[in-house]
Amino acid sequence: MNGDGVRRWSATDSSDGDQHREIRLDDGCGGGSQYPHVWLRNNCQCSLCTSTESGFRKQVIRDFRFNSKPTQLRIISNDKLYVKWDDSHESTYDLQWLLKRNFNEGQERHENQQVKWTAESFTTIFRSFKYDDVVKSDETLLKWLETLAVYGISMIKSCGLEQNRVKELAERVAFLKKTQYGETFKVEVNSDATNLAYRSTYLQLHTDLPYYEYTPGVILLHCIVQPESSGGESEVTDGLSVCDRLKEIDVDCYKTLTKVPVRWIDRGHDAGYNFHNVYVSPVICEDSYGNVKRINFSEHHRDSKFPVSVDKVHIWYDAIEKFVNIAYNEKIISTFKMKPGDILTFDNHRVLHGRKGYKGSRLLIGGYLDWDLIKSRTRVLQSQLANKHIN
Numbered sequence: 107m108n109g110d111g112v113r114r115w116s117a118t119d120s121s122d123g124d125q126h127r128e129i130r131l132d133d134g135c136g137g138g139s140q141y142p143h144v145w146l147r148n149n150c151q152c153s154l155c156t157s158t159e160s161g162f163r164k165q166v167i168r169d170f171r172f173n174s175k176p177t178q179l180r181i182i183s184n185d186k187l188y189v190k191w192d193d194s195h196e197s198t199y200d201l202q203w204l205l206k207r208n209f210n211e212g213q214e215r216h217e218n219q220q221v222k223w224t225a226e227s228f229t230t231i232f233r234s235f236k237y238d239d240v241v242k243s244d245e246t247l248l249k250w251l252e253t254l255a256v257y258g259i260s261m262i263k264s265c266g267l268e269q270n271r272v273k274e275l276a277e278r279v280a281f282l283k284k285t286q287y288g289e290t291f292k293v294e295v296n297s298d299a300t301n302l303a304y305r306s307t308y309l310q311l312h313t314d315l316p317y318y319e320y321t322p323g324v325i326l327l328h329c330i331v332q333p334e335s336s337g338g339e340s341e342v343t344d345g346l347s348v349c350d351r352l353k354e355i356d357v358d359c360y361k362t363l364t365k366v367p368v369r370w371i372d373r374g375h376d377a378g379y380n381f382h383n384v385y386v387s388p389v390i391c392e393d394s395y396g397n398v399k400r401i402n403f404s405e406h407h408r409d410s411k412f413p414v415s416v417d418k419v420h421i422w423y424d425a426i427e428k429f430v431n432i433a434y435n436e437k438i439i440s441t442f443k444m445k446p447g448d449i450l451t452f453d454n455h456r457v458l459h460g461r462k463g464y465k466g467s468r469l470l471i472g473g474y475l476d477w478d479l480i481k482s483r484t485r486v487l488q489s490q491l492a493n494k495h496i497n
């Protein structure tokens with residue numbers, strides 16, 4: 107350790123037999139990190155190996171030497187690592203660049219921390235933004251998208267009653283995801299329609315389009331007409347909180363819902379199309395870290411064909427009974443009533459939504475956005491606004 111607190115970098119080949127072929131960087135203050143030879147050679151930043159314009163890798167993996175070994179290595183100017191390889195190729199790596207790529211399992215899962223909520227915390231996490239601010243200000247647009255990612259729900263207020271607002275709002279982000287119900291769709295009383303959302307009776311908690319492999323990520327619902335008497339209230343439940351609670355009280359039931367396949371189906375006609383969608387997936391889908399990444403839940407769209415052995419049927423029903431009891435528990439579920447001019451926006455992979463029955467007229471205009479596009483727009487805005495603040 108040197109006394110002045112300044113890092114004095116050194117690099118050593120810390121290879122130990124064939125198992126660990128690595129270069130070790132030490133900062134002279136007790137800190138360090140290790141970089142495998144194969145990864146370093148594969149991520150050489152020279153203009154032969156990496157595009158100077160896009161930063162994309164130019165190496166052809168078919169021709170890559172997987173067992174390259176360094177013949178020389180040293181730190182240059184205390185801020186770069188120089189390596190000469192056994193085929194005479196030379197690589198220079200910026201130390202800051204290397205440190206940002208420090209091997210650290212789980213770093214990606216912390217990029218966007220989702221905050222779970224229940225009935226008690228709903229009023230504090232349910233944030234509103236004004237339509238004009240989202241349209242005119244990139245800062246507000248970013249805040250809305252970050253709020254959606256963290257809490258999975260947010261309201262846009264004062265949108266007016268023009269029926270193209272959902273499209274306008276989506277185009278501030280990217281573009282609407284078209285489905286068999288159109289680019290946008292009307293939710294109103296329509297006795298011809300096959301979809302139960304188009305009737306005025308109680309609409310139980312569900313997620314939209316579980317019968318799509320690429321199910322829409324975010325739902326935008328613009329309230330145009332709402333009955334003034336009681337009825338038509340929205341119900342929402344944070345599916346992540348339901349999963350947490352289920353894991354606490356009965357982890358086997360939770361596991362059942364992550365494993366047992368369910369057949370999701372939609373068959374009917376709308377906007378001049380006949381459709382017949384089928385997707386087979388458990389109710390709870392996890393990512394490779396074991397985090398819940400998507401919930402599929404819709405009684406209307408769960409097929410009576412159940413692709414499991416007969417012994418699994420009771421096990422699954424026992425699990426879904428517990429899941430439903432938690433989702434509808436008054437400590438978990440939240441209720442509110444949208445006003446004309448509101449656009450409710452929420453994560454369809456996470457939030458279960460429903461609606462109380464009503465009498466009279468009610469009209470919503472809905473549309474969908476995909477998370478891929480929202481996350482891309484969020485990163486672009488974060489980078490633009492960070493640069494703006496520096497300049």
Ligand SMILES: [Zn+2]
Pocket residue numbers: 150151152153154155156195196197
């Ligand atoms: Zn190179």
